[in-house]
Ligand SMILES: Cc1ncc(C[n+]2csc(CCOP(=O)(O)OP(=O)(O)O)c2C)c(N)n1
């Protein structure tokens with residue numbers, strides 16, 4: 029008879045108290061302050077993108093607010109050699125992994141050039157088709173294992189994404205071939221207007237691991253320390269096989285800038301989750317330990333805003349080659365597209 033149970037991990041509670049038994053040993057005060065700054069940075073970046081979009085200076089954007097602990101906690105657990113496979117909401121992970129800020133703004137203005145992944149970035153590009161990144165992730169993990177590399181793949185998928193065939197196929201493959209895959213489910217309770225309860229009758233999303241014969245754990249995704257610990261542990265054991273980590277968090281804002289969440293969810297629900305704000309929780313911890321104060325918060329905010337404003341300015345100088353609209357969809361240019369491009373060139377359309 030099969031018996032399964034999913035552990036739930038929380039280390040830092042809403043008041044900033046810590047469960048010492050589960051506190052990650054390698055988390056120094058200095059590292060926690062650095063992570064906290066990145067949480068603030070991610071939120072500031074998000075607010076700027078939203079404002080630019082509302083002014084018509086950026087294209088459709090998927091905000092991350094509320095999901096900073098899941099993103100920064102996991103990003104800090106990565107080792108340099110680990111490969112990052114995102115969907116479309118992990119701006120905080122891109123930031124913490126050192127993705128150039130200018131490119132971030134160029135990409136979200138709608139230009140593919142900004143989305144190109146730098147050579148040494150060790151990751152794949154933003155991926156919008158839901159869960160289609162998952163077979164890539166497990167395939168990369170398979171290749172790393174085949175080449176005897178000491179590296180893991182850390183992939184992200186939403187709660188909605190876990191209903192896709194691609195998700196099941198990827199974790200099934202990972203289980204059979206024991207690929208070094210750390211698959212993070214960023215369960216933010218909503219898939220556009222579909223609530224978590226209508227997404228799956230399974231009590232947890234982490235238990236989907238059972239069917240694939242891999243490890244599964246559910247984590248408080250608004251708890252920076254718990255996410256860091258779960259992802260670090262999964263990376264440490266990735267040589268012997270994959271782990272599925274469900275981070276339980278909340279999308280505090282709209283799905284994307286084309287969405288109006290007031291049409292399908294209540295203010296009470298949002299207020300309830302606001303009390304579990306991942307940033308407030310780390311701040312309470314740091315302030316209590318005398319590691320942080322309002323002056324530091326102000327200074328950090330000013331520095332980050334300066335970097336953001338500079339990047340926006342640079343991004344707004346960027347002039348795309350209009351012919352690039354013919355590129356990037358196919359690995360080669362089909363005859364029909366080539367004929368269009370040739371006709372436009374002959375008509376001096378690019379002058
Ligand atoms: C294959 C596919 N189907 C539908 C869409 C439209 N779509 C974009 S995001 C999304 C919901 C995704 O929800 P979830 O996986 O929970 O991620 P979240 O947006 O909440 O981060 C949908 C249906 C898409 N991009 N790709």
Ligand SMILES: [Mg+2]
Pocket residue numbers: 186187188214215216217218219220
């Ligand atoms: Mg979701």
